Amino acid sequence: MTRISILYASTEGNTQSFVDKLKTIAESNGDQLEARMIGDETEYANETTPYVAIVPTYLTGGTGTGPDVVENFTNALGEYIEFGRNSHYLKGVIGSGNRNFNVQFNLTALRYADKFKVPMLFAYELRGSQFDAVKAYNIMKPLFGG
Numbered sequence: 377m378t379r380i381s382i383l384y385a386s387t388e389g390n391t392q393s394f395v396d397k398l399k400t401i402a403e404s405n406g407d408q409l410e411a412r413m414i415g416d417e418t419e420y421a422n423e424t425t426p427y428v429a430i431v432p433t434y435l436t437g438g439t440g441t442g443p444d445v446v447e448n449f450t451n452a453l454g455e456y457i458e459f460g461r462n463s464h465y466l467k468g469v470i471g472s473g474n475r476n477f478n479v480q481f482n483l484t485a486l487r488y489a490d491k492f493k494v495p496m497l498f499a500y501e502l503r504g505s506q507f508d509a510v511k512a513y514n515i516m517k518p519l520f521g522g
Contacts, residue, residue, distance in 0.1 A: 378522030382411040384430035385453040390503045391432050397509035416452045420459045426467045428516055433473035433484040467519045468497040475501050
């Protein structure tokens with residue numbers, strides 16, 4: 377049995393829906409997926425085991441990807457990863473967004489991957505499909521020894 381750990385942000389329920397799909401897939405494969413949502417009310421803790429971050433894209437300002445584009449709603453997850461040595465255990469980022477926003481699709485996850493020097497593992501649209509969840513699971517599992 378492989379134990380997969382995820383930290384995620386979800387404001388509209390789309391990321392939560394995707395995490396629920398991942399949990400079902402992990403269980404059907406005899407694995408355990410532990411997921412914790414990180415929000416403004418989350419108390420900082422020191423992570424001691426590897427994890428993957430799943431982050432949606434919510435932006436304001438600007439017309440593309442420049443410095444005038446500001447992250448909304450996901451800052452608590454980024455700050456949590458920055459706390460102590462938590463970024464040391466981050467193995468990669470999975471992101472979501474709406475493809476209607478063109479170059480801003482998945483921008484938050486791309487920024488996290490760059491900032492924390494980890495791979496951008498996978499991107500999906502909105503709630504993600506079952507197929508997306510299977511792909512993401514198969515990408516994540518080897519990171520946890522499976």
